[in-house]
Amino acid sequence: MAKQAQENQLSEATQQRLLEAAGEVFAEHGFKAATVREISTKAGANVAAVNYHFGGKEGLYKAVFRLAHRCSHGQAEQMMGSGLNVEERLGLFVRGFLENIFCEGQAAWHGKLMTREMTEPTSALDELVREEIQPRECVLEGICRELLGKNATKDQAEFCARSVIGQMIFYYHARPVITRLFPDFEYGPEGIVKVAEHVTRFSLAGMRKYKDEGRGR
Amino acid sequence: MAKQAQENQLSEATQQRLLEAAGEVFAEHGFKAATVREISTKAGANVAAVNYHFGGKEGLYKAVFRLAHRCSHGQAEQMMGSGLNVEERLGLFVRGFLENIFCEGQAAWHGKLMTREMTEPTSALDELVREEIQPRECVLEGICRELLGKNATKDQAEFCARSVIGQMIFYYHARPVITRLFPDFEYGPEGIVKVAEHVTRFSLAGMRKYKDEGRGR
């Protein structure tokens, strides 16, 4: 048992390598389809290392999630922005969300892992919703509520928040279809910026008009 | 080899049972995670039956897709509707799409299989896009174009079409998250109708306003 081993440099190195590799592989294949052998190989470690350091595949998965949570702690509060009007805050939220999902830099697997957990939930979903998704949804719902005006119900704000998120996440979930259906669309940084601009504009327009038609329903 | 066996009643019965069971299991677990043993058991057939009748797991998968295509042939054209204005056609499209995805009746697996292929593409995706997705996208894009007015570019119509689809499909892909995040929302028929009404209203409003702000970009 390695309980006092957290100060060891070498073992920590393999633990870190394992975590990083696991993040990528889990994000790419999902929990079930990912294999500990691919993770171990990618980390340059032995197959047994996963069981030794994390007690098994599931332990590794949870450790990856804990790491991810630590990395993005307080990101929702930061999203709030201060001294900005509603339109700007919505634009910021949308752009930040998309960058989080489509970023290719360090820890690109974090957003992907989060998104995958949405469609293939594991036991880690409850914690994920509580720690990361709920706070962000709260921010977005607040923005929607402000845009919809005082007459809007909580129900309407929730529907609109889901519409905003849905528009964005569609580009992630349906990527294979989109690339086939719209060959001109490219998923690079400039493409994502265009998506952000459209979603912001579309949603802003939608909620403004939504508000004016409030008596229609 | 069973080549002249298509007239046989009994064998056809097991083939049909196998196809039906496979549709459900593939839709629920995806191609890779589905097991031929679960399919066989569900169909009340032997494990070897899959290989005997369809040449293997992949052959069965493709047969399931061919069956699904046959079932929903010409559904896009029917969606066009005639003698209806744009708003009504959008409402019809949205409602039809959602019913297709969330229907619980016979062949409920068809929509689920289609949706799963979006996120976990196999070799069947190209055919699926060509046969089913492309035609429907075409209809929706036409509606969007009409709503956006003559000044709108093809690019804008495509973005708006993706926004409409994204709003709806989000309820499918992120179902585990939505049920946790919005405990009051229920996925029954009445819930789906509410989604359809909201998406239609939100998108209609979005595109109308989008159109008016055409010079802003």
Add this chain to the structure above:
DNA sequence: TGACTTTTCAAACAAGTGTTTTAATCTACT
């Protein structure tokens, strides 16, 4: 250095996968 723990590694294990085999059963036709 030398005992002690921690970590690594190759090998093997048990369970589950799709597929094949082989024989038994059923169906259809004369």
Add this chain to the structure above:
DNA sequence: AGTAGATTAAAACACTTGTTTGAAAAGTCA
């Protein structure tokens, strides 16, 4: 009834999966 072909069924096969094992290597501290 009898024969040939089509279908079913049980068993085994080859392979991959996560996990365990036992010994070798590396590190730690006196």
